[in-house]
Amino acid sequence: MRFEGMPETHFQSVLAEAPATVANVGPGFDCFGLALIEPNDRVRVSLSKERGIRIKSIIGDGGRLPMDSQTNTAGRVVQSFVENLNIESGLELEIEKGLPLKSGLGSSAASSVAALLAVNHLFGSPLTQTDMLPLLMECEAMACGSAHADNVAPCLFGGMVMVHHGASATVLPIPVASSYWCVVFHPHVELATETARRVLPDSIPLATLSKQASHMVGLVLGLSKDDDRLVSESIRDFVAEPYRKSMIPGFSRVKQSVLEAGALGFGISGSGPSVFALCRGELKARDIRAAGEATYAQMDEAVDSFLSPLHGTGARIVEAC
């Protein structure tokens, strides 16, 4: 971080929100992520007369998330922020979970991104988005057992991004040509990231590399060139889906129904149980939602669904006072 000296407070209280994200998009295992427009987590960070970081309230989590600021990811990232910037003010957090837990929609990422954006704004934005990334990744490592940025990066930057696993761990925006939309289904079961990661093999055949990687490049070229055929041919996952799909309720049936309804592709969101379909345009997205919901209903599987263009704006300040 390039910040020097102690930042001053610019506000008494800042409310930020941050959206759900789809990671592992298609072939982009641990690389591609995209921001939805809903659902969102909201975090308010306010100055407090008591020293230290305190979580004042959490709603929407059914009382399941820790109130301890060392173990709650939102609390933890605010802790990292104040330690890195030598801030001594007391702070309190109010967290409103809009995202379901262990859903494959980046729930921990949304809370920590909203919290960090809020506290950074409270102190006059000493950190850039790029500065925020390493702090967020530390929290992800704590929450999910591995420090991948494919949820926090799209949540922070918006749109569709690729996490470059190079020396400097850059986040690259993926140019998406026009009106591509995403439909997400969230079946009401929970699947921890660690559990979903344990079913994956440690190694893959060398030939799978060229197969999966050429699908990643194909998807990027297809989305940038507005080439539905190429997008459709490229949304395939040969690495995680074969091992994880049996953990996802009705995966194959829902896949078939949304493809028949005109989806260009379908896959697991993050490590599941949520799934996503990509398509062109909002009208098609509504058809696909209806088809998917009907299929879940036939299976007696409770589900929420969300629609979003691929240009979700990412986290934002809602109110500063």
Add this chain to the structure above:
Amino acid sequence: MRFEGMPETHFQSVLAEAPATVANVGPGFDCFGLALIEPNDRVRVSLSKERGIRIKSIIGDGGRLPMDSQTNTAGRVVQSFVENLNIESGLELEIEKGLPLKSGLGSSAASSVAALLAVNHLFGSPLTQTDMLPLLMECEAMACGSAHADNVAPCLFGGMVMVHHGASATVLPIPVASSYWCVVFHPHVELATETARRVLPDSIPLATLSKQASHMVGLVLGLSKDDDRLVSESIRDFVAEPYRKSMIPGFSRVKQSVLEAGALGFGISGSGPSVFALCRGELKARDIRAAGEATYAQMDEAVDSFLSPLHGTGARIVEAC
């Protein structure tokens, strides 16, 4: 192939040429290939009164390539062409090898592409470039032991391309923004593709997939956005180079010297022993060539070198009469 009925001859004799190619460009193992502007193979295909396919002459190969049209790749692809199109005319081939053998520059691909382009033109171009690809890949399988299109595709189409390992094995052009150049060094040793493939492991760690694949996408985005830093960070190969570099004379010393001379990246061309550097502009390419040649000279290693923009046009008809 969509052609029906027997094609008529349009000429007596057609001469075509096809360039050297760099396959496995950087992280693009079995996927990325690019066409150089030199060296080229030339093949003349002429009508003959004798039935069948006959190789009349081969020059530039030191007498090493087979004169039998069943085992010579250029002869073989012409054979496939006439069989597929039910052509009964006798044909003779004159082959002029401009490319060194077993050099990692796509020598067999250049001869077969030139031969197929020539014979197709001789019969009024019944096949499109896309039709030609499967015939060429069969010949590659015969010549190299594996049917990869990362030499034949750039040789045929020109520029930089990606072979998509999807269901339809499409070849995608990679958009390259501006004045990127390539410098190729060919040390005078031979390395058979089969030998270089045998040193590779059968499987790779799962984490290497996201690493290598994100470098592939990074290279594509960097080249299209004219982003030298991203190109430079992305020309890395974690899969083949670690196993093959010891088979390449002076790999590490040459790599260091060309990077010091301003190359954005450096890697093995195909399966070696040729190597390539990528850089911006012809002047920089000349500096890099001089630096590399000086390093080979210090090692007493005989070498040829070639310069090319990344927009090499691929195979072309030279003369039809």
